[in-house]
Amino acid sequence: MRPRQLTSAIWQLPFPVGHVYVVRLPPGGRSARAGYALVDTGVPGSAPAVLAALDGLGGRPEDVRQIVLTHSHIDHTGSAADLAAATGATVLAGAPDAPVIRGEAPEPPPRFTAAEQTLFDGIMAGFADAGMPEQRPVAVDIELHEGDELTGWGEPVHVLATHGHTPGGVALHLPESRVLFPGDIIGTGEGRAVLGPGNVDREQAIASFRRLAALERVEVVCVPHGDPVTEDVAATLAAATPETDWL
Template sequence: MTDSASAGPARTAPDPIAPDVWHLPFPVGHVYLVRLSDGGYAAVDTGVPGSAPVILDAVTRLGGRPDALRQIVLTHSHIDHMGSAADLVAATGARVLAGAADAPHIRGTAPEPPPVLTPTEKPLLEQVLTGMAEAGTPPLKQVRVDVELHDGDVLDAWPGPAHVLHVPGHTPGSTALHLPAAGVLFTGDLIGAGTDGRVVLGPFNVDRAEAVASFRRLAALPGVDTLCVPHGTPVRTGAARALAAATPETDWL
């Protein structure tokens, strides 16, 4: 279920996961690319620092110039999600969109709140951090946030309405994106998935009870068939059944 941090992904064509949506797997923190209605692309998250060349190569493989990356949507402020945003902005001029409550942490104007770890989560976090260090992950660069997102916002130029959901708990400003016409949900770290299609509450939350409530909110969304999760294996079909069977209250204890 968790990612390995030992090596970066090969520069291969991104994997189509839904119409106009591609999965770009990374050892820690997957990235998703979305073709916009104006011919450009959006990235949902950016991987750890140092991932920008792979993301730009993927945009090129999809038929766009690297500067066709127009939007970067950060689901939250953690290093494996915002890590390459600054480099991508420098290369493309893309706008950065992120949840309003996480924007100060992304900009670097306020310290990031630490997670409250369960006994099961403590060794897992140590494993992830050790793997990133051994992989030579570059230092994090802060980045501007051009658009602060709020619950109920709808993103411009996406292939069908892209609804913004404020789902706090993993971080104060964690954000999910719901594309109801396509049945696609970008979950952020609130939800992870295994190779067996089982979905679980993501670990390392600042407020576990709040995260469980946000998980349940996402599980109640109608018509969700595909889960674009940042860790584990994307759920390509049958997501509603997996969400209904989930037991986030007991995960990671």
């Protein structure tokens, strides 16, 4: 697994299911060293690979200051407990998803289309065949809401609530860097931007997709599944047809 550099400060760590993104942060607090944020953490068992990639970028575990979880699904939160323990980082997630991530509430079940059910069954079978470890809950230190801004990134980071995929999904928009972390609302495949499958409320998820697609000042879309969108972003998102995806 080789990190893919997308901007001067952002790398994708590509995993078979659920990519992790590393963001270099400016020095701050008592440290003269650059810090790092992780956006999502991969499935359970991904922590060693994430930490090895961080080491390859010149970072130490203690340099990780924040772990931002875009939503509660296992391919995004699965290694959060291990990475939080290894780094001491602050864990942030959308408020409605926080009880699930903490292990205090069950995961709301998605409403699958037939195509989504086939995809999901195949992924879960792959997890079982690979002997994926069980997920451990993790404390959420900061609950995020629509309109919040993250601190310590050296530029504005706007939190957008993305209802529909899960009740408490969030996206991050960095207008100065022109970067969007959409969570599972937006994925890519076969050169297209597509609606992420497995939503608790498909209509809300489509509305969230359209909202993100209409954002200005976006030139890189860091999707969790598929290839990041780094060229012709506006045209790619405008051409998307989330209303008919996975039907």
